Every structure is written in C-alpha cells, then in structure tokens.
Amino acid sequence: MTTLRLGAGAGFAGDRIDPAADLARRGELDYLVFECLGERTVAAGQARRLADPGAGYDPLLAARMRAVLGHTAAAGTRVVTNSGAANPLAAADVVAGVAAELGLGGLRIAAVTGDDVLAAVSAADPVVWETGQPLSAHPEELVSANAYLGADAVVPALQQDADVVVTGRLADPSLFLAPLVHAFGWAWDDPELLGAGTAVGHLLECAGQLTGGYFADPVTKPVPDLAWLGFPYADVSADGTAVFGKLPGTGGVLDTRTCAEQLLYEVGDPGAYVTPDVVADFGGVRFSQLGPDRVGVQGATGTARPDELKVTLGFRGGWLGEGQISYAGPRSLARAQLAADVVRTRLRDLHGVPEDAVLVELIGAGAAFRGLGEPGDPAEVRLRVAARVPQRELAAVVGWEVEALYTNGPAGGGGARRSETEVLAIRSCSLPRTAVRSEVHLQEVAR
Structure with a gap:
C-alpha cells in the first residue's frame, strides 16, 4: 500500500450528514472517520445515560450510519467514530441494528470501552486543574469521568477486522492516527511519524472547517457554494506526508490558507500539542498548493507521549x-x-x-x-x-x-x-495511563 485515503465524515455532533454520504459514495476511501465528541457533548451524553441507561451515544448515530453504511460496505471502506460518547456498547448495538436493516450481514462492529474511569479517579483523588484542589475537596456529586484514549485503543479493533469501530472519549486526531498506525505498521515509540499522523488527524478532525467553513468571510475571504460545502479527505503516505483534497463538484475551498487556519485551531502551543499518542510539534509544517483544492502537507514531528492522560470530569x-x-x-x-x-x-x-x-x-x-x-x-x-x-x-x-x-x-x-x-459542570484532571485500560467488544451482524 503506497497511500491510505482518510475521509472526514463529521467535525462535531451536530454536523451535516450529506457531505459524508457523498464521500462514502464516490470518495474511494479506505476509512471514513466521524469525529462527533467534545467535552460538552460527552457531558450531554452522560446526562442522557443517567436518565436512561440505554442512551448516552450520539443522537444522530443511526441517521449517519443509514446514510453511509451501504456505500462503505460496498466499497470496502472502514468506519471509525467516537459517536459512542458515554455509551459505546449501546452505540455498537445501534450500528448493528442499522446494518441488519440494510441487509449487511457479516458486517463486523467493534465497541471500544475503557475511557470511563470514574472508579479509578475516585480512588486516585487527583488534583482538579481548574481549582487546584483534590477531587475529594469538591462538594458536588461526581457522576462521570472520561479519559482521553489514544490510537492504541483503536488499533486492536482494526486488527480484528472490524468494519466499524465505535469509541467513547478518544482524542480527536487519534481517530485518524489509528488507521495509519495499523496500515503502515508505525511504531508507538516513533514520535516523528506519530506527530506527522497527528497533524493529518488534526487537519481533518473538524471536517468542513478545512474546506472553508470556519474560514469563510464574504468580504475578506469569500468561499464559493458554501451551502454545498464538501468535506475533505487526505491521501497519506507511509512517511507521514499527505495530500489533502475534496470531491469535484462540491462547494468550499481547500488551500494553504484554510489549512494554516485549521492547523492552529484549538492549539495553544504549536510546538507542543499534547495528545495521548505523542506531543506533536507543528512548528515545521509546510503547505504547498498542488492544484485546485489540493494541498500537500509535510514537516510535522513530535516527541514522546505523556505519561498521564487527560480526564474530563x-x-x-x-x-x-x-x-x-x-x-x-x-x-x-x-x-x-x-x-x-x-x-x-x-x-x-x-x-x-x-x-x-x-x-x-x-x-x-x-x-x-x-x-x-x-x-x-x-x-x-x-x-x-x-x-x-x-x-x-x-x-x-x-x-x-x-x-x-x-x-x-x-x-x-x-x-x-x-x-x-x-x-x-465540566472540569479536568489527569491519570497515569497505567490506570486506564481499553477493551474491544466485537460483534458480527447475522447473515
């Protein structure tokens, strides 16, 4: 395999579905990734799960799967998503139900659990970042604690030939990094490649933002046909370099400016962007315009991953x-x-x-x-x-x-x-990664 094509199917929980369906239908993708989870949305999922133990996943999950699974199954495209939110096991059952409705017998669906670390956090009593006080010093009732898992939680599911992988709280770029590690055999102790893959994931994770959605300003930065904004994909090579594009006939624009804005989106220190997989360094990233809506990316690197994982409380x-x-x-x-x-x-x-x-x-x-x-x-x-x-x-x-x-x-x-x-109320702390254990739960739709 010379390149792997990753498509961005969603950039947040309420994102549009039709651009993802278009990618699934004619994008010739290896993977379609739906990033649907933020700290606010995982909290909303926890609230739904508290009211109904069978709920807690992304409310649009079934609709997204109905729109794409027929196309992805026919094309051999695998799906990865954090739409499991607070209940990835229930979410996997939803995906299986949709697959059965569509007649997709034999489809393999993996739920990745382990991000729920409520018991571990309660036992460890860590310092809460926002207050500087131990967790035990807070009078409010703690009802959820979700660790940011990394790509190493998803790769075992891909190794078991899962067609769809559903996770809970996973770092956004890790959704994209996992297929790259799996396909190219990247080592977990190679921060240069992991940093390069994290840059690819970070650029894709917000979907339409990369193709002009968050960039658009009608006076200074006009974007054509914004009503039909196309979502991006990336052709990634084994050395971590990538070429980004979007489907012909879709709206939006993908150029070095949209890429530069997205690279810095929600990044406090471009030289030390901390993820569960690597501390990425975007300082040397270079973009090159290769043609209309085609941008080459190279130069990202990184250093060793942190010993602790961020936890949302x-x-x-x-x-x-x-x-x-x-x-x-x-x-x-x-x-x-x-x-x-x-x-x-x-x-x-x-x-x-x-x-x-x-x-x-x-x-x-x-x-x-x-x-x-x-x-x-x-x-x-x-x-x-x-x-x-x-x-x-x-x-x-x-x-x-x-x-x-x-x-x-x-x-x-x-x-x-x-x-x-x-x-x-959302706050944060960290746990040693040794206190967090992920697990893969695989099911196959009956033929």
Whole structure:
C-alpha cells in the first residue's frame, strides 16, 4: 500500500450528514472517520445515560450510519467514530441494528470501552486543574469521568477486522492516527511519524472547517457554494506526508490558507500539542498548493507521549433556567435594560436567587464582547436572562419571570422563550495511563 485515503465524515455532533454520504459514495476511501465528541457533548451524553441507561451515544448515530453504511460496505471502506460518547456498547448495538436493516450481514462492529474511569479517579483523588484542589475537596456529586484514549485503543479493533469501530472519549486526531498506525505498521515509540499522523488527524478532525467553513468571510475571504460545502479527505503516505483534497463538484475551498487556519485551531502551543499518542510539534509544517483544492502537507514531528492522560470530569451542577425576549424599534436597548432590571430584582427579592447566580445578556448590543465595548444604537435587542440554581423548580422561575414581561412591561416585548436544563459542570484532571485500560467488544451482524 503506497497511500491510505482518510475521509472526514463529521467535525462535531451536530454536523451535516450529506457531505459524508457523498464521500462514502464516490470518495474511494479506505476509512471514513466521524469525529462527533467534545467535552460538552460527552457531558450531554452522560446526562442522557443517567436518565436512561440505554442512551448516552450520539443522537444522530443511526441517521449517519443509514446514510453511509451501504456505500462503505460496498466499497470496502472502514468506519471509525467516537459517536459512542458515554455509551459505546449501546452505540455498537445501534450500528448493528442499522446494518441488519440494510441487509449487511457479516458486517463486523467493534465497541471500544475503557475511557470511563470514574472508579479509578475516585480512588486516585487527583488534583482538579481548574481549582487546584483534590477531587475529594469538591462538594458536588461526581457522576462521570472520561479519559482521553489514544490510537492504541483503536488499533486492536482494526486488527480484528472490524468494519466499524465505535469509541467513547478518544482524542480527536487519534481517530485518524489509528488507521495509519495499523496500515503502515508505525511504531508507538516513533514520535516523528506519530506527530506527522497527528497533524493529518488534526487537519481533518473538524471536517468542513478545512474546506472553508470556519474560514469563510464574504468580504475578506469569500468561499464559493458554501451551502454545498464538501468535506475533505487526505491521501497519506507511509512517511507521514499527505495530500489533502475534496470531491469535484462540491462547494468550499481547500488551500494553504484554510489549512494554516485549521492547523492552529484549538492549539495553544504549536510546538507542543499534547495528545495521548505523542506531543506533536507543528512548528515545521509546510503547505504547498498542488492544484485546485489540493494541498500537500509535510514537516510535522513530535516527541514522546505523556505519561498521564487527560480526564474530563462531570459534576452535578444544579439546573440552568433561561428566558429570552426581544425588543425592537426606538429605544429598544433601553427597554431591554429595563426589562433585565425588573427580572433581576424579582429573582433576587421575591425568589431568593443570588444576584451573582444571574447572567444577563443583551444580544445585538455587544453581548459577545462581554463589556469590552460600548453598545451602539441597535434596531433590535434580544434579552437573555439565565441563572444556575440548585432545584429545577427554581430554574423554571427564571423563564417564567421573563415571559411575564409580555404584559408587565416594558413595552413591545415579543418572542419569549423559556427552558430549564440540568447542568453537568465540566472540569479536568489527569491519570497515569497505567490506570486506564481499553477493551474491544466485537460483534458480527447475522447473515
């Protein structure tokens, strides 16, 4: 094998499905990878699993698999995804059910477990990064702890000829690195190749961001046919160099600029990007434009992987109550500010909600800048009031008080919405990798 073709099927949990189906149908892929899990989405999965032990995986998993499995099975394309979220075993059953519906008897599906380290974290009592205090010093109930597994958790599933691999919390670039290690026989103690493969994975992991989605600005950086943005693929060689492209006829743009932006996305130190597999060094990465929507990448390297793995902690954090309402026309900002004062006063003095628990945003009047600039004179403002409180009943009061502004002033409020949501507070710690053990669970769809 001279090159391996990896396609990006999703860049987050709510991503589009049709570009992935297009890649599966005519991309001539070796692997199609769906990256669907962030710290927020794994927490949401844990919340669903707590309410229903059979839930906790990506809600779009079945829809994604229905869209691609027929094509990938016919083409011999293997699928890797972290859509298992908080429940990879249940997710694998969902994939098997879809495969059976499609008549894909003999399809082999692997669930990778081991990222759930709640017991290990509780026993180790590590320091929580955000607070600097031991885990035991935190009064909130710890309900989840998920370690970032690396590519070494996925390779055994590929070695067992799994057609679809479903994981829980796995580092994003590791989803792409695992097929490269498996195909090319890269050694786990070769940080140069692992760093190069991690760069490939990092560039692909956000799918449409690489082809112009997060790059697009209609004035300074126009991107054609954004409504039909194509997702990228990479042809990777055994030496870690790669050529990135997208399917002909799809929207978007793939050039050295989109690649440079994505390379730096969510990277604090390009010279030391820490993953479970390697501490990647992107400082020497070079991009070359090889043709329309074709970019060559080389120069990434790395040093030895860390001895500890990052762990995402989920604490029960009470309830978030929220209400929104819009004001438009002359003096809309002043009316929205008055409405906010009314709600704040009633939450504090009538319902006993602490003032520092209440967040007010004047959307359309500089809310995104968090007070860094003076608001202008907007034509309309949407008021958002939110509060984190201990009980659901109290959370419901927040939206109720906003909705009550309809008839209790100020004038002209409309489009009120309210909600209350249980909160899982997200924090982080680390565990020695020796305390984390992954396992592969293989099943085959009946013929």
